[in-house]
Amino acid sequence: MSNVVSERPAREGGTPVRETKLTVFASAISEEAIHEVEAVLRSGWLATGPRVAAFETQFARYVGVEHAVAVTSGTQALELALAGLGVGEGDEVITTPLTFVATAHAILNRGATPVLVDIDARNWTLDPALLEAAITARTRCVLPVHFAGRPSEMGPLIGIANRHGLPLLSDCAHAIETGYEGRNVGGYGVANAYSFHPCKSVTTGEGGMVATNDAALAERVRRRRFHGLVPAVPGSGWLRDVTGPGCKANMSDLQAALGLHQLRTVEERHARRCVLAERYREALQNSEAVELPAPVPSSQRHGWHLFNVLLVPERLRIDRRVLIEAMAAEHVEVAIHYRPLHCLTYLQDRLGVHEESCPVATQVARRILSLPLHDAMSEADVASVVTALGRVIGYYGC
The missing domain is CATH 3.40.640.10 (Type I PLP-dependent aspartate aminotransferase-like (Major domain))
Incomplete structure (x- = not known):
């Protein structure tokens, strides 16, 4: 994915990458x-x-x-x-x-x-x-x-x-x-x-x-x-x-x-999600503003429920909240999975935990972003997500 400044994002008055909204999740019911x-x-x-x-x-x-x-x-x-x-x-x-x-x-x-x-x-x-x-x-x-x-x-x-x-x-x-x-x-x-x-x-x-x-x-x-x-x-x-x-x-x-x-149909649909995940990895592997998670070993099998990336804050002039808003303006929904348990108010009060109780999870959660991945998607949908993300990062990157 290119890191150079692209055309103006929809949040700044440009035309959205997609005409219709792509959600993070969707059920494909035949x-x-x-x-x-x-x-x-x-x-x-x-x-x-x-x-x-x-x-x-x-x-x-x-x-x-x-x-x-x-x-x-x-x-x-x-x-x-x-x-x-x-x-x-x-x-x-x-x-x-x-x-x-x-x-x-x-x-x-x-x-x-x-x-x-x-x-x-x-x-x-x-x-x-x-x-x-x-x-x-x-x-x-x-x-x-x-x-x-x-x-x-x-x-x-x-x-x-x-x-x-x-x-x-x-x-x-x-x-x-x-x-x-x-x-x-x-x-x-x-x-x-x-x-x-x-x-x-x-x-x-x-x-x-x-x-x-x-x-x-x-x-x-x-x-x-x-x-x-x-x-x-x-x-x-x-x-x-x-x-x-x-x-x-x-x-x-x-x-x-x-x-x-x-x-x-679970195996057939899983195979399709594997292809979509690989397209994401191919497109994002050279980005300076997005870090891909480590691949699972060959002896293991990823279920591909989520496709997560880690944002690199030093390469962005905006925070994650604004990036999510900018992606939404391109008609691409992205999400955060999750705000970890030790950062939730109720559990902090109940368990006596705080943000530094689990520092690795805290750091991952501060940077994590979920891109759309589901059975109703096509490779063209993945390409539109990558284009939208490239546009947003290109405009707001540093």
Whole structure:
């Protein structure tokens, strides 16, 4: 990407690069998927039923585990998995600050305390070198996040967790297709929690999944997701007992019908996003105002939920907020993922953390920018983003 001053950006009165707005995220829902959802509406069975069961089976097969339990959101998946692992009042759960606040809320909702361990500067996930020092007598779980689709360092993390007798539960909200050392990250650890929000590569509108090889854990999650109900008499559909706590978090067949179709095309769509990501890397590799993240090793697989770059403040005469406004004027939406947990007011007050508690995450978060990357995009869309970014940087650069 050229760093020379280009034509006047739209924010300064120029003509926008794009005629229509390109969003950071967009769901690509095919006509076939719509017909499958319509078939559920016509079937008369809308709640949890055969399509949920099929979705659970096929999702478990895709990520490489024996059991999957479909729920209403990724947040519920995390919270129910933590509950199934026995995490509760007074416990500590070690996690990363570079994640959506749902990760922290799931821990707090169990009465436990999130303990934030800084990220590795290269791959932006929980730093294994800092993990052991954070473990205390109150630690009950290690919860890494595969940020943006980049796999966490599962080998070292699991090794440390195992030495201390701790379960490892991954937040896989960004990582349906992500791989580590030749297999899907879903096969690592005691359990994994997924999100099917509309911005994810497999969507059910809203939804989530707990994936595990532990049959007993899967059964605890399954019972808890629907008020703790179990048959009072074996084989009885309506005579039920309640043997433990529960909530209302079961997925509907309407949601699962969409998820089933999305899952069938997940590899094809991931391959397209890989191409788009490579086009970004090719176009931006020589920019002086934009730094690309390190590529993942060949033994790992990037899920490409997000395409992030780091801005180089010394090469810009504007701050990130103005750059975002300037890109919006070109009809290109860009975003920030995320303001890290230790910089959020509520968690600072609740946990006693501050911006320097996790300095690497703080520095990354101050510079990070997410460019559009989703299944509805074309290579021409990527080119328009690069053109818009080049125009903005060229005009406001130094």
